[in-house]
Amino acid sequence: MTTDTAVSMRQVNKWFGTFHVLKDIDLDVRHGERVVVCGPSGSGKSTLVRCINQLETHEKGSIEISGHSIIPGRRGRKAANLIRTEVGMVFQQFNLFPHLTVIQNLTLGPMKALGLTQSEADARAMDYLERVHIPEQAEKKPAQLSGGQQQRVAIARALCMEPRIMLFDEPTSALDPEMIAEVLDVMIELAEEGTTMIVVTHEMGFARKAADTMVFMDEGRIVEQDKPDTFFSSPKTPRCRQFLQQILQH
Amino acid sequence: MQTARASRLSLALFTLLLSGCSNNNLKWYVVSPFTEQGQANLKFLIGGTKDTLLMSLLALVISIVVGLLIAIPGIARNRPLRSTNVIYVELVRAIPLLPLILWVYYGLPDIAGIQLDYFWAGVFALALSDSAFEAEIFRAGIQSIPRGQSEAARTVGLNYVQTMRYVVLPQAIRRILPALGNQFAYMVKMSALVSVIGLQELTRRANELIVTEYRALEIYTVLIVEYLIIILIIGQGVRWLERKMGSDEFNAGR
Numbered sequence: 117m118t119t120d121t122a123v124s125m126r127q128v129n130k131w132f133g134t135f136h137v138l139k140d141i142d143l144d145v146r147h148g149e150r151v152v153v154c155g156p157s158g159s160g161k162s163t164l165v166r167c168i169n170q171l172e173t174h175e176k177g178s179i180e181i182s183g184h185s186i187i188p189g190r191r192g193r194k195a196a197n198l199i200r201t202e203v204g205m206v207f208q209q210f211n212l213f214p215h216l217t218v219i220q221n222l223t224l225g226p227m228k229a230l231g232l233t234q235s236e237a238d239a240r241a242m243d244y245l246e247r248v249h250i251p252e253q254a255e256k257k258p259a260q261l262s263g264g265q266q267q268r269v270a271i272a273r274a275l276c277m278e279p280r281i282m283l284f285d286e287p288t289s290a291l292d293p294e295m296i297a298e299v300l301d302v303m304i305e306l307a308e309e310g311t312t313m314i315v316v317t318h319e320m321g322f323a324r325k326a327a328d329t330m331v332f333m334d335e336g337r338i339v340e341q342d343k344p345d346t347f348f349s350s351p352k353t354p355r356c357r358q359f360l361q362q363i364l365q366h
Numbered sequence: 367m368q369t370a371r372a373s374r375l376s377l378a379l380f381t382l383l384l385s386g387c388s389n390n391n392l393k394w395y396v397v398s399p400f401t402e403q404g405q406a407n408l409k410f411l412i413g414g415t416k417d418t419l420l421m422s423l424l425a426l427v428i429s430i431v432v433g434l435l436i437a438i439p440g441i442a443r444n445r446p447l448r449s450t451n452v453i454y455v456e457l458v459r460a461i462p463l464l465p466l467i468l469w470v471y472y473g474l475p476d477i478a479g480i481q482l483d484y485f486w487a488g489v490f491a492l493a494l495s496d497s498a499f500e501a502e503i504f505r506a507g508i509q510s511i512p513r514g515q516s517e518a519a520r521t522v523g524l525n526y527v528q529t530m531r532y533v534v535l536p537q538a539i540r541r542i543l544p545a546l547g548n549q550f551a552y553m554v555k556m557s558a559l560v561s562v563i564g565l566q567e568l569t570r571r572a573n574e575l576i577v578t579e580y581r582a583l584e585i586y587t588v589l590i591v592e593y594l595i596i597i598l599i600i601g602q603g604v605r606w607l608e609r610k611m612g613s614d615e616f617n618a619g620r
């Protein structure tokens with residue numbers, strides 16, 4: 117295992133009760149690589165990324181984050197510590213803390229989990245707010261921001277932990293169309309800086325611009341995995357072809 | 367129309383009660399602030415405020431702490447943990463308060479060799495009885511916070527205790543503040559039952575004064591007004607706290 121590998125999943129299986137949601141997942145992501153995951157609703161995309169940061173636990177197979185393995189079915193303290201420093205996550209519904217101001221949202225993790233002082237955390241937070249182009253919103257409550265601004269705060273909040281891997285689960289699906297671009301722009305900037313990203317999205321424009329690898333999931337399996345060029349021009353399976361036709365029509 | 371008529375009617379009834387007194391021969395002077403006797407009696411009656419308030423307040427604080435500790439296993443995934451919560455809540459909620467007060471005061475010395483004084487027996491019984499309700503309020507409050515909140519807290523590295531302390535509970539408490547206020551008002555009223563074991567709180571004092579003055583209606587009226595004032599003040603306090611913590615704005619913003 118080289119340290120170049122950010123995420124390595126081998127024969128990962130997961131069940132919700134009797135429902136087999138992830139089937140024999142093999143996935144390798146290098147540091148600096150951008151992976152876009154797509155697939156029909158219910159195919160297990162969210163579950164896949166949630167297994168990587170252990171919001172869900174898998175039952176079979178192995179997951180390694182930067183060479184450290186997570187033992188199946190156990191939320192070990194070691195795994196939790198690893199995830200805390202290695203993996204950041206952006207949710208579809210933003211999940212900002214509504215009782216805290218924007219800057220407090222950003223400083224909570226660095227102060228409580230990384231042990232930064234208030235002034236260190238504030239400085240870091242302002243840094244990342246500038247990266248997502250909303251430093252002037254620092255003292256507002258999330259409810260006072262637009263959806264696009266809220267999602268950019270959520271991205272900054274994840275970045276404040278300075279993770280080596282960023283996970284995005286449909287970051288633009290809950291946004292009005294006119295706000296999607298501002299969030300995607302921030303994500304493209306991140307990609308250009310070389311951030312390791314695993315992005316669940318149906319924004320194929322973003323995928324074409326930013327992805328190194330496309331992953332197509334169906335019914336709990338990774339059905340196709342390819343470079344964007346080949347993926348879009350010549351999908352191998354009929355299922356994937358059909359899916360691409362559907363979403364590219366819009 | 368309807369409300370105007372209703373309020374006129376109740377006003378009429380109220381005046382009848384208080385001033386139609388001539389034939390009932392009410393003797394308000396026993397509690398009048400303008401006679402020497404009345405002043406002494408009022409002073410005696412009001413003297414119970416401290417015990418009533420302090421006892422309710424202590425019981426509230428204890429029952430909130432215990433309620434929170436009982437609520438936490440109630441939201442666990444682990445089934446045995448959850449059942450400890452259910453068992454506690456179901457059992458404690460089923461104990462009637464008055465027998466509990468008597469049992470704590472007269473029973474504990476026999477069974478455990480612990481003789482609490484009136485005051486602490488009252489605090490203990492009130493707190494125990496209320497803790498089951500607080501536990502349910504907290505459980506509902508915590509469960510009303512979307513799962514995404516604790517997931518987000520976890521992804522920024524917070525552990526379970528930090529997630530509760532900085533993310534879930536601050537939001538839950540803003541939501542349950544009105545319910546906690548209700549519970550406090552209820553506690554103040556229920557503390558009257560502690561008079562049976564002899565604590566000279568508001569109700570006990572009223573009863574004692576009636577024994578010497580024989581003016582039940584006048585003295586009980588004062589007693590009710592005393593509770594009324596305390597609870598109105600609590601209500602305003604809770605509203606102030608809600609505004610200060612921004613609960614209304616926070617809840618509306620979701």
Ligand SMILES: Nc1ncnc2c1ncn2[C@@H]1O[C@H](COP(=O)(O)OP(=O)(O)OP(=O)(O)O)[C@@H](O)[C@H]1O
Pocket residue numbers: 132135137155156157158159160161162163164
């Ligand atoms: N906690 C859960 N318990 C039971 N079943 C679940 C749970 N979470 C997800 N599922 C089921 O697992 C399947 C995969 O869910 P998942 O959220 O991973 O799909 P998805 O590909 O992200 O879909 P979408 O595009 O709708 O977000 C779905 O059928 C879903 O109903």
Ligand SMILES: [Mg+2]
Pocket residue numbers: 161162163285286
């Ligand atoms: Mg999903």
